[in-house]
Amino acid sequence: MTTAAIRTEGLTKHYGRHIALTDLNLEVGQGEVFGFLGPNVAGKSTTIRILLDLIRPTAGRVEVFGVEPRVGGAELRKRIGYLPGELEIEGQRGARLASTGRRHDHAAGRRGHRKAFGDTGFGVAGRGGGLSRQQSRR
Template sequence: MDLAIRTRALRKRYGRHTALHGLDLNVAPGSVFGLIGPNGAGKTTTLRMLLDIIRPTSGEVTVLGESPRSGGPALRRRIGYLPGELRLGGRITGRALLRQLAEISGAVPAGAIDGLAERLALDLARPVRALSKGNRQKLGLVQAFMHRPALLVLDEPTSGLDPLMQREFLAMVREARDAGQTVLLSSHVLSEIQQAADDVAVLADGRIVAEGTIDALRLASVRRIRAALTDTTADAVTAAMSPVDGLDDLTVEAAGDLVRVSATARGEIDPVIRAIGTGTIRDLTVEEPDLEESVLALYARQEDLA
């Protein structure tokens, strides 16, 4: 099965500054792939190279089985793109603008524009220059989705959207995936990646510091653990837990008949639970981290290695 997006050793330099350091990406067709990273991580640079807006210093890129450089307009008509900095203006109405864009993007199914505008609560009769930032973002989303492209490339797509519209956008992404479309979603809004993406790559300083499924990223994260034990002593619990790898901030205290334990754990949780099990567990809380904590931990790890 051909990949929807494939990059090999992709590198981009601006003078002495290297924006991307040998990026390798594999995006399966019919999936939602998330690129996570702060501003300056290289997300937008990556997306622009996929669309031949800018060209790599070195490396290889294929999009929908073709080179972006040689694929030309025919390839671009198979892609829906929402840039991170969307600049729309003029006296033209939203509807008229979308009609013009439809002549470039290719055939738009009947009713698709109105259906998307209704879902996003967008008034297409208003002049573009009169629209708020959020409504311009909605207009950008309609133009990206309206021709039902094989690939959607969305850079910070929920910028300016209220929570209700963010939820509707995520529903649109899931529907696109279910219809066999591929979605490449770049964001620093970690909750939307967490809800939408099948696979994720974490970018930091132009490098991938981790990739895989959302669940795989959670395994690399910090979990907060609290337990209450009986039939043991504080010394015995301390002796059992101290050798466990990835355990931080361990506190073991005797409180009457109970031994109370709190700690943070990195990586696999099973060794920690086994160590706690030296006593009888009366109460146990393991707080699953959200993706934001996972990514922050990965950033910190990358800085430690630098």
């Protein structure tokens, strides 16, 4: 029997009183194609970040390729590709900017676009840590 690519048992994550994920049991076999679909604040990003050991679960077990992410650390992450939707690197043109000359304007708190500032990049400092956009709106 082969090891599952992803396995969670009772995976739960709380941010203070906010419950982001409750009792997730999931198994994805190696070679399977699996996607996270659901409404905002459904726990998709939280689950992925736990699988990558970017955040720690409140409760439950997690294995990626048969290894707990907190034990596998950087070596495990070398085997995984992850591109967060909100990634912006100061001085670098993102995929949207490169293809359209515009960037998504998260700072305005609405869906919109703002013209890029020529070759100087868009001068937006990256966001680190904290709550996601959806969690901070609560």
